[in-house]
Amino acid sequence: MEPVYRTLELIAFGLRGVQGLRIDRRGSDNIPASGGAVLAINHTGYLDFLAVALGVEARGRRIRFMIKSEMMDIAIMRFLINHTKTVPVDRSAGHEAYATAVDSLRSGELLGVYPEATISRSFEIKELKSGAVRMAAAAGVPVIPVICWGAHRVWTKGGIRKIGYTRFPVVLEYGSPIDVSGVALDSTASVDEKVSQVRETMSTxxxxxxxxxxxxxxxPWVPARLGGSAPTADEAKVIEDDEAARKAALRAAKRESGRG
Incomplete structure (x- = not known):
């Protein structure tokens, strides 16, 4: 039953009602009725995970997300992570999270991964990290590309935040499973080829x-390609690189203060 997870599901249903979000769900049959899979999700806002989780719930399954280990520093988040089989990721000890994720997949769980790593400010698909493909290949499960569009209008980077009854339409699509069984994990070229296939599929x-x-x-929530004022992919990369450098500096300073 997982009472904590069920409570979160009920909260998610409530939030959807409060927002008046109209979710157009597509490709739900691509979510396996049983067994493990990596759901590779595009990342455009802070609430897209809610739509994705509700779509999986409608299929009678639950999704286990990978989340930054910094969330474990917050008491309530630590409680939720420990009671929902969420996989915390510590950048300084990524191998441990990788092994935990692979074990979760082998035990039949659906693992939600944001292969872009951070929110895309351009709202286009960024370059993908290889973790989703590597974990799926190691566990012997497929990668399911997932696209969520519209939830970023509620809350995302760049100052976009419209909390309230918006009735924004949200389109959620679960794509056809991508077989990664032929990936040679000891070959960067083999992994990169499959990562490129996943990215191309997600972009399409x-x-x-x-x-x-x-x-x-x-x-501001509309991509530049479609006449919006969101930054282009190149402009977004500059912003994101600066942001990543600042965060890295803060983490380094925190480590140093801890040694002092």
């Missing part, structure tokens, strides 16, 4: 959804 899915979604010109 995202653009198809974006092209049918109404996008008012000049809006």
């Amino acid at each position: 899915m995202l653009h198809a959804i974006q092209d049918e979604y109404p996008h008012p010109a000049g809006e």
